[in-house]
Each structure stands twice: as structure tokens, then as C-alpha cells.
Amino acid sequence: MRVVVEVTETRVETPSTITLRFPFEPSTEPGQFVMVWLPGDDELPMSLSYTEGPSKGVTIKAMGETSRRVLGLRAGAKVGIRGPYGNRFDLTPRRVLVVGGGSGTAVLAPAAERALAGGASVTVALGATRSDELLFRERLREAGARVEVATDDGSEGTRGYVTGLASALLEGEPFDAVWTCGPEVMMDKVARAAAPKGVPVFCSVERHMKCALGMCDACALGPYHVCVDGPVFPADRLETTPDFARFHRDPSGRRVPFGSAAPV
């Protein structure tokens, strides 16, 4: 069922990322997503970055035309919300490594908060192109996570990709689970780094979506449909598909190699 709500608050998180808060009563869990309709424009799947209470939130990075227009939204704007859809992170592991690449941290933050509130220890490997693009660094620290940073340009923390930081953390200490969200190529590297340690990795996958009901096949990924079988998948399942980290599908259903098509 779709509801049309007014955005109650917008918050610029980084130069390219904005959070929208809106009233949405249904109970939601970390990992789930909603379909957000910008009337007259498009409807996009967005992972919930705030899942508790009557005010939910999404945090989105300006990538394509529509998401760039999201950056221009102000409080009072009307948006359509349907959902929540998809599965959730299993919050039972006690020692969690969270690996967030760019805006992927949006879906990881509420999971980390809930795990910390339940007494788990959470270490975050937070990556971005540069210091001012690090998403939810303070939020995660305030929740009690240990936050380690990697930036592509070295403007904060380790210089380089967050995958290198995550590998180092995995070498240094034991974890019961890794939760990651970011580009599939990044998550694939995280999974390969964790595999020799025997640490299970759970990836939140983003694919082009239309129905979000497991029907239209737009988000088909191997034998899975990201909208109903995911968006959170054990990495070992993703690794058995021919598509993960190699191909996505454009809105026509064509398989397109990563890096060769404009994002939505």
C-alpha cells in the first residue's frame, strides 16, 4: 500500500548525500527498503537509514538525474512511500565488522545502532572518496561503534579503498560477521578478504527495481530477486551467481557490465 506523506526534515549529510525524514507508521527493520515516489519524476528503491519510531528516513546519494533532484527537496515536499520491502540484517552476531562504502553506510547505520543497543561490539570500516563524503561517522561513534576511516585521497584516515582497511581489521581481530553495503565490486572484495577467516559476510545489494514485489524480474540476480530474496544476502550465495560484481541489468533487462552504464 502506498501512502503520500510530507517530508518533515531534510539534512545534508555530505556534499552529495541527503537524508529525508518522513512520517511512516509501519514497523521497519534495518536492511529493509521502501519505494520512494517523487511525483512527476520517478520511484526509486531506497534503503531505510532510520528504522525506529514513527519517523522513518532514507539517505540518498546524488548519482543519476532523479537522485540529483532529491538533493533539491525541502521540508513539506510530498513523496509517495510503499513498503517496507525485503529482508533484514540478522542482528544476533556479537562482534560485527561493518564495512560501508560511500552512501552504502545509509543502510548499515541503523543495523549497527540496533546491534550496539543489544550489547554487540561493532567496528566500522568507513570509506569515501574524501573526508567530507564520509557518511554517518559521528552518528556511528555516538552509538558506541569504533569507527576506522579510509579515504581515496587520504584526506582522513587510511589512504585508499575501504576494502584494504577492512582486510587489515579482519587480519587483526576476530569477528562473528561482516555487514557491508557499497558497490558490488567492493562487497565482492570484502567477501574474498573474509572468506579465509571463515567470517560470514552479509551484503546489502542495490539493483534497478520496478515492482519490488518479486514479479517483474527487473532486479533478477542469478536465481534471486533482490526485492524479495534480499536486499541482504550472504556473500557466498552471491558468489555462486554469474552476475554479482560483474553485470547489472538496465531497465530493459539487458545485462550490462559494471562501470559501463549511467546510474539511475
Added chain:
Amino acid sequence: MRIFGVPLRNPFLLASGIWGESGESLAGAWRAGAAGVITKSIGAEPRLGYPNPTIETYDAWGLLNAMGLPNPGMGEYPREIEIARRAGATVIGSVFAGDAPQFADLSARIEATGVVAVELNLSCPHAEGFGTEVGSEPADVERIVRAVVDRVHVPVIAKITPNTSDAAALAEAAERGGAAAISAINTVRGLAIDTTLRRPVLAHGLGGLSGAAIKPVGLACVWQVYRRVKIPVIGVGGIRTGTDALEYIMAGARALEVGTAITFDGIGVFARLNRELSERLDALGFSRVEDAVGVAHAPST
């Protein structure tokens, strides 16, 4: 059982447009118990479809969609069919086009992938220049079907629209053109409006309604078509239980297509439908599906 010469392990087919963009999904529907899988309707070129929203959801009674015939195009799609066929699936290829020559050309190209039959989309209710727009006049339907039948060797199925005053006349035209079977029905044209925003919900405006809400419409079409053609009828529209299926069979359907039920029940719906239909047939003393086909037209007292 067999229908138009093609062996089927049960009467339930995956309807076109559902789980049909990727070969792995088609294979998954086959493994879940579908007797055959009908591809997404494929056109000559890749087509993105309409922008979102493409779906309006209701409670359990239906779905309104205007996907806009997205498909990878006949150039790339054969590899998806190949994936499904390698998994052992019985594949029926669905095509859409704007005129008879292009229907014939696409049908020949999809036949070459090894499909057991071709289904012609003469009935999508929301795509300009395609579907209902080329499939609403009996003369057009006859011409298109004949052009395809002249080009391919596999059976040709005409999927007809309910958005017309006399769907059975379309079925008769398809039969005259040489069709081996009729699929009835495609979605029923519909609209949803958001009152707060004072605008249609779907980006395209008009869409097609599917699911339980249209079962009586589909049954009426199958009923009328069964009385006016000799070729087999495939029933589609709102089938979610074994009893729904048996209603269609008693109205005259020899096989069935299932789509929207998957959004409510998952792909496991095929196994459940088969179980429920078998139980219902047994309870009523029918030893085979074929024995129940059309029985509602001549009820015993």
C-alpha cells in the same frame, strides 16, 4: 497431457511478463513446477519500458501495472532462453510488434531459439502502437496470426484482450488465421489516482489490472471463446488456487497461465496449485484434467 501437440507435465504455465527477463528466473519457475514458461514479450529492439511508478498495489485482490513492455530486444534475449532451455525448461516465446510482417519476423527469430510455441501479445493494454492497439480488430488479428503461421513451424498462440466488446470474435479471427490456441485474457485496462496529489499514480497513467479482481472477467472470456472456436483455450487471469484453476478448466480451458499470484505466494505457488487441482479433481471423480474441460457448458443435473 498435451496441448496443440506439445507435451506438458501439468496444466500450469508461467504467464508472460512475470519472471521473464532473465533465463535464471525462467529456469527457477520451471524448477518450481511450472509446466512451461512463457517469456517476457520480446520486441525487435531493447526497450526500457515506462518510468516508475509502474505498479500500484492493492490488498490481495489485484495489481495495476504499466511496465511498458520492457525487454532486452531480440538481439540479446536468445541467450536468456538458452539458459532456461539448458535447465530443461519447456519455453514458449512471447513476442510483440506493431504490424504483421514484424510479428512474423520476430516469431521466426524466437522460434530459432528452440521454443516449443510462440505466443503473440495482441493484448497489452498500455503500450502505444502495440498490444491492444494492433489486436482489437478481428481482421488485424487474423492477418497477424496468418503472417506468423506462414513463417514458423511451431504452434502459434494468440493472447487476446478483454478490453473489447467481443473477445470471442478475436479468438475466431485467430483461429481463421491458423492459431493453434488462444490465451485469454491479458490484463484489464485500469487507472489509479492519488487524491492527495491529484494525479494518476502510474507514470504512464493507464495500466492493466491483474489478479483476483479479474478472474470473473477471464472466466467469461474463456467461456465465450470456448463456445466459438475449436482450438484449445489457455485460461489466465486471477488464478491463485486449485479451485480457481478448475473454474477455468470447467469454463473450457485446457491449460492455465499464472502470474500475479507469484507476488502474493512466491514461486511455490506452482507446486501448491498442482496439489490443490489434483485434490479437487480427485474429489470430484475426474481422473484427468481433460475430462473436466468445458463441463460447465453442459451441466448434468
